Amino acid sequence: MNNTSKICAAGFLLVRADIPKKTPAGQLFVYELHRDVFQSEFEPLHKFYGRVYNDPMVFKCNKERFPDLPRWLRFTQRDPYENGFLYGTPLPQDQGINTIEIFVINKRSYDTFKERLVINVGPAEKQMPYQAEFFIERREIEKVLPADVQEEIRLDIQNLWGTGRLEFVNITSALDRGGRVPLPLPGYFEGVYVKLGSDRPFSKCMLRLETAEHQRECESGGKISGDCSTCTNPINCITWCRSALFDLSKPTPPAPIPTVGSGVLAWGGEFSPPESPPDRDFFPDYIVTIIVPLALVLILCLILAYIMCCRREGVVKRNAKTPDLQLYHHHTIQDNASELRRMAGGDRRTVDRPRQCLQPLLMAEQAMAES
Incomplete structure (x- = not known):
């Protein structure tokens, strides 16, 4: 078979007639959408070369010229690698022609194939009470x-x-x-x-x-x-x-027929409006909702102010508890940092030579050690 005949064969495969199905009302209808059937539609030429694909496929079904299916029909497909099913039970009022459009999407090549399923719902054939x-x-x-x-x-x-x-x-x-x-x-x-x-x-x-x-x-x-x-x-x-x-073999008893009255409402006496509600004192509610929360907030503010202001240690008390050598180290670091900033910001020709930073520190340590 030459290439021209192969292309012609592939073109004929894509043209498929409507699939007619007939089902009686009151019985289950099931139509299985086989993936292997549509696989040959997507890749019609590969069967001549011995290549077989197993592509994931997604089915989309809806009634022709409508966005969804008829009310009695449902569709399910658990996984793209599994077949899909159209199923449902038509009622007597659903008799007639139902044209279902089936769109098949190949998730590997993203090709799309379409076919039509024509379901003819007829009258009930069997009585199943x-x-x-x-x-x-x-x-x-x-x-x-x-x-x-x-x-x-x-x-x-x-x-x-x-x-x-x-x-x-x-x-x-x-x-x-x-x-x-x-x-x-x-x-x-x-x-x-x-x-x-x-x-x-x-x-x-x-x-x-x-x-x-x-x-x-x-x-x-x-x-x-x-x-x-x-x-x-x-x-x-x-x-x-x-x-x-x-x-369902037992006849359903008909609903009771409503009794027809005269159309005139019975006299129920004169309307007696309810009395006004008694006066209510809202002062206890005001105390509970306003005064008590404000009192709690004020107490918390006083406690916080005492902790922040009265419980502070202070610089003098802190220095009194700190050893002299540690305070001297602290002040020496501050002075040296200030001197380095001053030297970095000015001209080197006008800035004084750096002092001996370690000599005063060593002298102070030696004096403290001797004492």
Whole structure:
């Protein structure tokens, strides 16, 4: 294949049609954005030379001509080296065409690729009046959305429910329910809520979730005797106390119809305004808020003035406590420093010759030693 054909092949790879998807209302929709698929779009010619890249990629998703996604759709991607997921559960009022723009940014070359995902939300296909929500403590939302993991969870719930006619209704991260962000350490997970529905009634084991005994055991924090769930994979085990049942087969009683009155308010008697409040003496409050702080400040000022003025040692008393030799050294250093400044500032021809600085000091030390 020559270079012209390679360039033409690369150009055709960049032109992709819209990706159509169809999902019924009331059931979970999941679309996985694979990094390896877009890797071939960014580097279409390198596969002819045997070079394969593993670039970090960031996905940006929004509804066409809108800055964000539809209210029922969410996007998650934990790391640029992992796949992204679009997921959510459309409601009956969300039926229609949803065109999603997907922008892929290559963090190595900063190339950008764009494609469109067209989601057609149709009417509900299955009636699922019996729904149950389970909490999986040792999972994260990105690890539950793949189809193979969903199948593992479905098989575990199937054994618990006693029926194979199960459908995923919703998958939600515990962070979206007000959960705390886990520590970035091994063994800490955010937790995931999975909701499944069926047209089959709940099993006898699942009905224990609604008993008063189960509620008391969960509140006490002890061992749960009614936990009959099983899990083939330990990280898919559900938390029995954070599971709930939703029986939608029972009709919801309508709200009571408001009674229509005559439109005239009942007579409540004449208005009696409250009396004026009694007079209050504010002098104690004035003493507490003004006089007492001022008195404390005055006392502190007097103490500080006594320490600063009356407790000073004084120059005469300090010199009396200082040895004569140390005082002589001090004055000699001051005189010599003054003489050096004077010699440095004047003309050398007019300045007197320096005196013998050490001779008087030696004579004084000798005299003090003899005495």
